[in-house]
Amino acid sequence: MQTTKTQPSRNRAGAPTHAELFEPIRIGNCKIKNRIAMAPMNTVFSMDNQGYPNEQIMAYYAARAKGGTGLIITECVLGTRLASRFPYTSNLHLFNGTHLPGLEELVETIHAFDAKVFIQLSIGFGRQGHSHDHEAPYAPSAGIPYQTLPEMLPAKMRKLVEKSGFLMNPKIPTMIMAQMPREMTREEIKSEIAEFGHSCVLAVMAGFDGIELHAPHGYLEHQFLSPRTNKRTDEYGGSLENRMRFVIEIYDKVREMIGTAIPVGIRLSGDEHMPDGIHHEEMKEVVRVLGERGIDYVHLSSGSYEATKYFFPEKDGTMLDEAAGFKSVLPAHVPVMTPSVHNPAMAARAIREGKTDLISLGRQLLIDPGWANKVQAGEKFRKCTRCCECLSRTVLGMPVRCLHNRDLGREKYMPEYWRPTRAKGRLVMPQFAPLP
Numbered sequence: 001m002q003t004t005k006t007q008p009s010r011n012r013a014g015a016p017t018h019a020e021l022f023e024p025i026r027i028g029n030c031k032i033k034n035r036i037a038m039a040p041m042n043t044v045f046s047m048d049n050q051g052y053p054n055e056q057i058m059a060y061y062a063a064r065a066k067g068g069t070g071l072i073i074t075e076c077v078l079g080t081r082l083a084s085r086f087p088y089t090s091n092l093h094l095f096n097g098t099h100l101p102g103l104e105e106l107v108e109t110i111h112a113f114d115a116k117v118f119i120q121l122s123i124g125f126g127r128q129g130h131s132h133d134h135e136a137p138y139a140p141s142a143g144i145p146y147q148t149l150p151e152m153l154p155a156k157m158r159k160l161v162e163k164s165g166f167l168m169n170p171k172i173p174t175m176i177m178a179q180m181p182r183e184m185t186r187e188e189i190k191s192e193i194a195e196f197g198h199s200c201v202l203a204v205m206a207g208f209d210g211i212e213l214h215a216p217h218g219y220l221e222h223q224f225l226s227p228r229t230n231k232r233t234d235e236y237g238g239s240l241e242n243r244m245r246f247v248i249e250i251y252d253k254v255r256e257m258i259g260t261a262i263p264v265g266i267r268l269s270g271d272e273h274m275p276d277g278i279h280h281e282e283m284k285e286v287v288r289v290l291g292e293r294g295i296d297y298v299h300l301s302s303g304s305y306e307a308t309k310y311f312f313p314e315k316d317g318t319m320l321d322e323a324a325g326f327k328s329v330l331p332a333h334v335p336v337m338t339p340s341v342h343n344p345a346m347a348a349r350a351i352r353e354g355k356t357d358l359i360s361l362g363r364q365l366l367i368d369p370g371w372a373n374k375v376q377a378g379e380k381f382r383k384c385t386r387c388c389e390c391l392s393r394t395v396l397g398m399p400v401r402c403l404h405n406r407d408l409g410r411e412k413y414m415p416e417y418w419r420p421t422r423a424k425g426r427l428v429m430p431q432f433a434p435l436p
Contacts, residue, residue, distance in 0.1 A: 036070050043399065139181035146306065211254065266297075269310075319338050
């Protein structure tokens with residue numbers, strides 16, 4: 001689709017209308033050039049399921065960095081060997097040295113297009129995971145089935161699920177249903193936390209500008225938080241203090257391993273939106289505790305895979321009230337990031353009114369990777385129709401595509417997204433603060 005360049009729109013004072021979006025911000029010791037982030041999205045571009053980046057992944061992220069996005073947050077990267085046995089269908093990995101070269105090259109590529117990059121590192125899918133050998137996935141508690149009911153899907157996605165009976169077969173690796181989980185032992189919990197801490201050291205070595213702990217919409221950390229999925233009777237279950245212990249121990253281990261070398265943030269659902277799940281007031285208490293312990297930012301989501309319509313909403317701004325709730329319990333210097341605000345005027349207003357500090361764009365950057373540059377320049381941009389074709393494909397385990405952006409998935413063939421020639425001069429190691 002062609003766009004027509006116009007002069008940036010300005011208010012009566014002569015400032016750009018959406019100026020708040022283009023103010024720099026600091027997250028910990030990392031300066032971001034604007035308030036626009038790319039939300040993490042599973043792309044299924046790592047098609048061999050060996051966990052390594054490829055040329056398509058490099059070019060896909062390069063396109064969004066070149067488009068003016070200040071902060072790229074990677075798709076979910078599995079941070080332990082156990083997590084890698086129960087993938088979405090195909091995820092990147094980071095838990096041993098063989099994963100370093102490809103991820104360092106991804107960092108170098110994104111930096112070449114003038115964006116910062118945080119890795120979203122996950123300790124696993126828990127009961128939402130799928131084993132290619134049909135093993136029972138691990139979870140806080142056994143015997144709690146995972147299944148997304150059609151009425152909890154976005155309306156435009158529901159029709160596909162209702163027509164496709166095979167989606168309800170637990171032996172098919174989709175995100176609609178999974179096999180019955182088993183309960184993690186205390187020994188596994190401790191071992192996974194320790195391995196995850198070492199993986200965060202690898203993330204620093206790879207040159208990432210920050211780490212986002214992956215704890216939203218029904219993944220393993222969320223499952224420990226939720227009374228709906230955590231029925232344990234030991235120190236990891238029962239009271240909110242116990243249910244948040246897993247998350248807090250992960251955060252503390254990461255800080256023990258990397259200190260303040262790079263920022264450490266977390267993504268959390270503002271409300272699970274499920275009966276007997278964890279709701280906003282309890283989530284605010286989790287956020288308050290993390291704020292006291294030194295978390296560098298909080299990235300909002302909402303719902304879970306069993307309440308998909310809440311984290312893939314059908315209109316703008318549905319999470320801003322929950323974002324404001326998180327901000328109310330965090331220290332003033334800890335920014336909150338909110339997704340799914342595609343309208344630049346609404347996004348700028350939310351920042352201006354103090355409801356959020358950054359916005360993160362998912363589907364909007366699939367249809368138009370140049371959203372940030374176009375908004376800043378006053379150009380028209382392609383608007384996401386929220387048709388959910390992109391999500392529907394990845395639910396089926398296929399690489400992401402967009403009905404309205406035919407270049408999504410073929411960026412590797414487009415020279416404008418190839419990494420530029422490196423400037424002359426000696427090679428240097430990635431720059432970061434010393435580890436503790």
